[in-house]
Amino acid sequence: MQIFYVPDITINPVLSEEESGHCIRVLRMQEGDDMLITDGKGRFFKSQITKAHPKRCEVAIVEIVEQKPLWNFNLHIAIAPTKNMDRMEWLVEKATEIGVNEMTFLRCRYSERKEIKIPRLEKIMISAMKQSVKATLPKLNEIILFEDFVSTPFQGEKYIAHCENEEKPLIKQLYSKGDPALILIGPEGDFSSEEIQLAKTHNFSPVSLGESRLRTETAALVACQTLHILNQ
DSSP states (O other), X not given: OOEEEOTTTTTOOBOOHHHHHIIXXXXXXXXXXXXXXXXXXXXXXXXXXXXXXXXXXXXXXXEEEEOOOSSSSOEEEEEOOOSXXXXXXXXXXXXXXHOOSEEEEEEOTTOSOOOOOHHHHHHHHHHHHHHTTOSBOOEEEEEEEHHHHHTSOOSSEEEEEOOSSSOOOBHHHHOOTTOOEEEEEOOTTOOOHHHHHHHHHTXXXXXXXXXXXXXXXXXXXXXXXXXXXHTO
């Protein structure tokens, strides 16, 4: 069944103009038809169309179903966005499909992109959430300076994946199953030596994601999938 996203459905059970258009014009749904809606907060709403308007589709909630957590740990990925935003859009989509709780974008010394458009990435994340039949939308944060972010408190295991030559254990050798995890992924030019040292002073452990040198977005996805495998 097609899933729709209405974040405030319990207060205002009306589909957005975009969702209404897809529902009525594209899918040709009518009054009385059943539909499945998520609020992105862990709940599905079995609903029925009460007003089939292509710009304002109104619904009535029939049943609320809580979705059980699909993984037993909290995963936060903080990454310096690439110059090519297509690669970040791909990452946001795939990380949402695999399972991530939160994503933050970092402005680093060697970052080639200083700004990002959160609304565009949120739309991709919403689409991926619905496509992968999830009821929880990951949190997506605005870009923040690296030094400000690493000093922010985090209750869990903290890692930095970088390419400098030093002995780095594989993440699987340090991570404890079930623990919250925050992983820093650097820009295409990697983190600077100063940034790596700063992260270490804030208790981030350097880790390796394997022998291959990975693109920024690939490294983030490998980290995401690795944590899920370790928690199985």
